[in-house]
Amino acid sequence: MKKSITVLLAVISASVLFAVSYKNNTYQKLANEYTKKAQNALDAGDYVLAEDYAKKAEENAALSQAYIQKMLAKSEADSVMKNASKRLDYAKSINADKNFPMAYSAAQKAYASADDAYKTEDYTTAAAYAKQVLEALADIKEITPLPQYYIVRPWEETKDCYWNISGRPYVYNNPLLWENLYQANKSNMPKPSDPNLIMPGMKMEIPSLTGEYREGVYSPSKKYDGYSAVNAEK
Known part of the structure; x- marks a missing residue:
């Protein structure tokens, strides 16, 4: 019995000695105390008491390990x-909720799940959901919103017509979509029934086709991502 108790105490002492220490780890403190008591009882020849203390030391050492793993997960x-949280704040600051709505929404949901798990002390699950936030927002970037309006310029300068304007990257990147512009703006035309009659200086609305975020008036000094690139994640 003495030999088995000695071996047990050696194992417990080693596990407690090399464990990560936390100030409020009561189990680790109890394991140390019971280990010392068991050793003292063993030295005094009281093997029954030594075995009892050794078992208590072993139980608390196991609880200590579980507590340490929980704290590491936390x-x-x-x-x-x-x-x-920082990534979400950054995403919000660059209008990712408008320019990358699917990614931003997924990140918000993942963070809410992480927060719920954290509150129930399920730290492993909380960390997993938080990592999903980072993954969802990994490819977002700051972009210039596509224009919501375009000021028609003279034909001899830019060949402005619904077909050509629709084909420009910052509009629809496809001339075949010109009727969307026509339907949105014909009430402001001098002859609404004639889509060819657009006048220089006309403020043309560029309606959103797929929920893409648009704002402001087109400026040639700004660099816009093409319509298809902006909507790739939608």
Whole structure:
């Protein structure tokens, strides 16, 4: 019995000695205390008491390990959730909710799930959801919103007509979609029944076709991503 108790105490001592220490790890403290008591009882020849203390030390050492694993998981969750929160704030600041709505929505849902898991102390799940936030927002970038309006210029300068305007990357990137422009603007034309009659200076509305975010008036000094690129994730 003495030999088995000695071996058990050696194993417990090693596990406690090399465990990560936390100030409020009561189990680790109890494991240390029971280990010392077991050793003292063993030295005094009271093997029954030594065995009892050794078992209590073993139980608390196991609880200590579980507690440590939980705290390590919490530490990881804290770190990943902090990064996820920062990424969400950045995404909001560059209008990702408007320019990348699917990715932003997925990230919001993942963060809400992470927060719920964290509140129930399921730190492993919380960290996993927080990582999904980072994955969802990995490819977002700051972009100039597509224009909502276009000021018609003289034909001799830019060959402006519904067909040509519709084909420009910052409009629809496809001349075949010109009727969308015509239907949205014909009430402002001098002869609504004639789509060819658009006048220089006319403020043409560019309606959203697929929910893409648009704002402001087209400016040749701005660099716009093409319509298809902006809507690739939608």
